[in-house]
Amino acid sequence: MESTLMVWLIVAIVPLCGIICALTPYFMPRSECFAVTIPETAQNDARVKGMKRTYCIAVLLITGLCTVLVACVSPETIKGNDVALFTAIYMVATLLPLSSAFALMLVFRKRVQELKVQEGWVAQQQLAASVVAGATETPQPLSMRWNILYIPVFIAVAALIYALYPLMPEQIPMQVDLAGKVTSSVAKTPISACFPLFIGAFIAAVFVFCSWSILRSKRPIDPKRAASSAYAYGSFARVMSIAMLACGLALTAAIGMLIPLATVGVLTMMQAALAILVITVVIVIAALIMSFRYGQSGARVFEGVQDSQGMVRDDDRYWKLGVFYANAEDPAIFVPKRFGFGWTCNFARPATWVILIGFVLFVVAFIALISALFR
Amino acid sequence: MVITVDKTSSEPIYLQIRSQIIAAIAQGELAEGDSLPSVRGLARDLGVNLHTANKAYAVLQDEGYVRMNGRKGTTVCVPSHAANSMQRQDAQQRTLDVLRRAVVEFKACGGTQEEFVELAKAAAGASEREATTTAMPKTMREGE
Numbered sequence: 001m002e003s004t005l006m007v008w009l010i011v012a013i014v015p016l017c018g019i020i021c022a023l024t025p026y027f028m029p030r031s032e033c034f035a036v037t038i039p040e041t042a043q044n045d046a047r048v049k050g051m052k053r054t055y056c057i058a059v060l061l062i063t064g065l066c067t068v069l070v071a072c073v074s075p076e077t078i079k080g081n082d083v084a085l086f087t088a089i090y091m092v093a094t095l096l097p098l099s100s101a102f103a104l105m106l107v108f109r110k111r112v113q114e115l116k117v118q119e120g121w122v123a124q125q126q127l128a129a130s131v132v133a134g135a136t137e138t139p140q141p142l143s144m145r146w147n148i149l150y151i152p153v154f155i156a157v158a159a160l161i162y163a164l165y166p167l168m169p170e171q172i173p174m175q176v177d178l179a180g181k182v183t184s185s186v187a188k189t190p191i192s193a194c195f196p197l198f199i200g201a202f203i204a205a206v207f208v209f210c211s212w213s214i215l216r217s218k219r220p221i222d223p224k225r226a227a228s229s230a231y232a233y234g235s236f237a238r239v240m241s242i243a244m245l246a247c248g249l250a251l252t253a254a255i256g257m258l259i260p261l262a263t264v265g266v267l268t269m270m271q272a273a274l275a276i277l278v279i280t281v282v283i284v285i286a287a288l289i290m291s292f293r294y295g296q297s298g299a300r301v302f303e304g305v306q307d308s309q310g311m312v313r314d315d316d317r318y319w320k321l322g323v324f325y326a327n328a329e330d331p332a333i334f335v336p337k338r339f340g341f342g343w344t345c346n347f348a349r350p351a352t353w354v355i356l357i358g359f360v361l362f363v364v365a366f367i368a369l370i371s372a373l374f375r
Numbered sequence: 376m377v378i379t380v381d382k383t384s385s386e387p388i389y390l391q392i393r394s395q396i397i398a399a400i401a402q403g404e405l406a407e408g409d410s411l412p413s414v415r416g417l418a419r420d421l422g423v424n425l426h427t428a429n430k431a432y433a434v435l436q437d438e439g440y441v442r443m444n445g446r447k448g449t450t451v452c453v454p455s456h457a458a459n460s461m462q463r464q465d466a467q468q469r470t471l472d473v474l475r476r477a478v479v480e481f482k483a484c485g486g487t488q489e490e491f492v493e494l495a496k497a498a499a500g501a502s503e504r505e506a507t508t509t510a511m512p513k514t515m516r517e518g519e
Contacts, residue, residue, distance in 0.1 A: 126382035130420035132396075133376040133409050133451075218419050226377035313382075315422075332419040 002270040004078050007086075009277045011070050014093050016284045018063025020291060020341070021101040025052040027291045027341060029299040030307060031222070034109040035322030035338040037314045039121055040307035047115060051108045059101045066093035083177065102323075105339055109322045123314035129223040131230040138227075139234035141214045141241035150204045153249055157200060157256030161193050167264040168193060174374055176269040186374050195374060196259040200252040202366050207248030209359075214241045217343050218332035220297055224308050232298030233336075239294060240342070247283050254279055287341065297336045318348075376404045380421050388423050392431035397440055400453055409451040411441060439466060 025033065030040040033048055034055075042048055070086070070093045077086040115121075131138060172192050175184040186192045214237055222229040258272035294300055318327040319338050326348040333351050337344045345352040376399045380391045399405040411432075412420075418428040432449055435441040439454045454466040474495075481491050 124383070127379055128382070128421045128423070129377050129379040130412065130417055131376070132378050132412055132417070133399075133405055216419075218422065221377070221420065223377070223379040226379070230377075327422070329424060330419075330422040331415070331425050332422065 002268070002274055003080075006270065006274050006277060007074050007078050009274075009281050010090070011067070011074055012281055013284060014070055014090075014097070015063055015067045016281070016288060017094065018059065018066070018097040020284075020288050021097055022056045022059035022063065023291070024101070024105075024340060025055055027295045027299065028339065029220075029295070029297055031311065032338065034105055034112045035316070035319055036109055036112040036116060037123065037311055037316050038112065038116060039309060039311050041309055042119070042121060043307060045115075048112070051111060055101075055104050055108055058104055059097060062100050063097045066096050069093055105322060113316075121311065123311035125312060126314070127223040127312040129221040129226050130219070131221060131226060138230045139238040141234075141237040142211065142245060144208075144212060144215065146245055147204075147208050147211065149245070149249060150208070150252060153253050153256065154197065154200065154204075157197055157253070157260075158194075160257060161196065161260050164260045164264045165190070165193055168260075169263070172263055173269065176273065182269070191373055193260070193263075195370075196256045198366075198370060198373075199259075200256045203251050203255065204248055205362070207244050207251075210244045210248075211241050213334045213343060214244070217334040217336065218330070220336055222308075223312050225305075228302050228305070229298075232301035234298070235301055236294045236296075236298035239290060243286060243290065250279050250283075251276070291341045296341050378417070378421070380423065382423075388421075389427050389430040389434065392417075392421075392428070393434050396431075396435055396451075397438075400440060400451060405451045407451060407453045411449040411451060413448060438469070 030043050031037060033043065034051070038048070070090055073082060073086050073089050076082045168188050170188050171185040172188050172195070173182040173185045174195070175182070177183050217237070219230065219233050219237075221233070254276050258267065258275055261267045262269050262272040292300070295303075315327065318330075319325055322339050323337070323344065325335050325338070325344055325346050327346060328348040330346055331349070332346055333349050333355065334343050335346055336342075345356070347353075378392055378395050380388050382388065384391065396405065396411075411417075414425060414428045414432055417431075418425045421428070432441060432443065436443055440452055442450050442452045444450060478491055481494075
């Protein structure tokens, strides 16, 4: 029963991610199409509409195909057979919609660029705007102070581990397979019992970094409608920062509580893993709903507002392959994505590389620490 | 209050920022004590060099329109409220200089003193009316 639910939830992630990818062109600001700046009125052009539709249908078809493929091997996996085959097919099924979406985006980006030249869509100015005062009325992302909420979570987890420590077996399981069989375990010590705290600290650090980057991001304001675009972006950034905090707290608390409970046998390992998987699926569904409701940078907050004529700026040349932003003159380290939901980095800034290398070092150090402590 | 800069304009960006802040003070959009964003935040949003945003604030500070309070940030300072009478005099002196230059040019084009006063009145009226329209850089530049 549990393994059935578990496998189907894992399978469900494939179509959910595929749908987000397929709908991406519809989540983007109307002044952009396949990472190309266009006049908003050009969104009503039949060719632009057609390209978006074709992209969407193609990605949906590939996603559907991949979903069917994984679903076909799932029944055997539930019985405990063909786990390696399932893993391999699952890898392909998650990566194929993503990579084909990227390839299709590049194809249509090229076509929109050609259309732009052909139609003479040129920005006469390079406008950028910033809301300087009265910013208190526009929604703001959560401040870093909210991250204090991780502290009670850690205290609760530590207290739970302390309380359950006498009940823990001499060998603490570290890894379980899809069938719930323990594949690796370590001797019980106070440090090995604290394993969930280490994982929780890692997750919290990643989410705290995300909320920090949201606060430091460039805020894209449309000079033609400064107040409403500031409001739209503010709502988007706020809801994203709330989502980051909620995800971080939920995952930290779930992993921190469920692993010790499973160790002492209150829950089975399968039930614990299932609960964490449910949280993951909820997060993916929430991402889909948020992209639908808010759109990238709040593009869908004021849906139905009259399209503006012309282009206030054109920074396409800084977007390499439509997704990598590199502008040495821009002091912003974090900028909203050009094709996708969320933020990306300005790769022309040295600070970006310091942060990226720092992040890689952090992950490597964490893995090294874990393997040193729990081997 | 929104600051909009045009990177294709021949007017330096720091002067675009400066004139818009001054216009916002003139129109009452910015009041004494209002806090302004940090140099870093402004540069990030506008996608301009940190140096550019710094220059704008430095000029405004010298002209008495903003006050830099170290870690507390930058706040708006209306020169007529300024405790510093030197800054008030400075502001008047600057206006006088601009007017003198304009008068000379106007006379050279064959204008009379009365006509100049009429035009000055009209310009003052226009800057009052602008308070109700959105602050776009083009109108700002014309107002300068």
